[in-house]
Amino acid sequence: MSYQSLLLALMAERVHPDDSSPESGQFSGNFSSGEFPRKPAPPPATYVIKVPKDQIYYVPPPEREHLIQRLSRKKVNRSRFRCCLCSFLATIFIVIVLAGISLATLYLVFRPESSKYSVEGFSVSGINLTSSSPISPKFNVTVKSRNGNGKIGIYYEKGSTVDVYYNDVDLCNGALPTFYQPAMNVTVIKTALTGSRIQLTSAMRKEMRDELSKKTMPFKLKIKAPVKIKVGSVKTWTITVKVNCDVTVDKLTAPSSIVSGKCSHDVDIW
Structure with missing residues (x-):
């Protein structure tokens, strides 16, 4: 038997192919020992991320951003107007109460009567x-x-x-x-x-x-x-x-x- 035939026979006895043939560039085992690595599992296609509801923020598209800003300014102006109106009404109420108290005090002190x-x-x-x-x-x-x-x-x-x-x-x-x-x-x-x-x-x-x-x-x-x-x-x-x-x-x-x-x-x- 020639030298080449003997070498092929030895390789055939020591190499055991895996059930699935490896893809090119996926080998990580010892080739000299005749072991072939298994094919790695592919990465998952989707991911599920759980975020608390109070941490979810809506980001408007750029074309509607100016509309959102205008609406926000209107809300701020309305809030300021309501605050000013409430302050004004409270001041008027306090003035009326103080005036009533003053008139009542004057009446009790001077006891006015009509001519x-x-x-x-x-x-x-x-x-x-x-x-x-x-x-x-x-x-x-x-x-x-x-x-x-x-x-x-x-x-x-x-x-x-x-x-x-x-x-x-x-x-x-x-x-x-x-x-x-x-x-x-x-x-x-x-x-x-x-x-x-x-x-x-x-x-x-x-x-x-x-x-x-x-x-x-x-x-x-x-x-x-x-x-x-x-x-x-x-x-x-x-x-x-x-x-x-x-x-x-x-x-x-x-x-x-x-x-x-x-x-x-x-x-x-x-």
């Missing part, structure tokens, strides 16, 4: 009921104001109005003088009222003649005066005093006497 008004004089002239011509009446009115407050003064400001009505007809008008009425004071106010070319209907003339024959000529006096209250050294805002008086006189010539008179008043704080 009392009465008509002391009511002289009439210039009303001719025998002619159908327009009349130009004149009234001289005397009003007494009593301020019974011990620590409160009253400023009577400009802008007052005084009117005398018969039924719904405004016969004349005028104004009160401006003055200051101190605490615990009685002030007598005189004012002259005039009317010009007032046309009376025949029915109204007849009605007034009937009242005059009974010496019960009724009139209505309306006073509207802006005032300011002085408490200590502090003056309040302008308050409107409204006085309504029902006055009945005995005749339409001077001097005339008051048969009856009753006054009521109201106050507009604001």
Whole structure:
């Protein structure tokens, strides 16, 4: 037997092929010992990674990033607006509460009471009921104001109005003088009222003649005066005093006497 045949026979006896032929470049065993390595397992194709839900963040695509930023800015602006609105409402509420407490304290300390008004004089002239011509009446009115407050003064400001009505007809008008009425004071106010070319209907003339024959000529006096209250050294805002008086006189010539008179008043704080 030749040398080559002997070598092939020895290799055939010592080499045992694996069940699966190795791929090229995958050998890691000892080739000289005739051992062939097994084929390595391929890497898995998929992976499962578990991440907690609170750690998952959404990343918008670049083309929508500006929209997300704009929406985020709107949310921030709305939050700031709500905070400012809540602060403003809270401030207004606190101011109202403090003002209420202050007014209640002033009331308990000073115990304010409204002034009392009465008509002391009511002289009439210039009303001719025998002619159908327009009349130009004149009234001289005397009003007494009593301020019974011990620590409160009253400023009577400009802008007052005084009117005398018969039924719904405004016969004349005028104004009160401006003055200051101190605490615990009685002030007598005189004012002259005039009317010009007032046309009376025949029915109204007849009605007034009937009242005059009974010496019960009724009139209505309306006073509207802006005032300011002085408490200590502090003056309040302008308050409107409204006085309504029902006055009945005995005749339409001077001097005339008051048969009856009753006054009521109201106050507009604001």
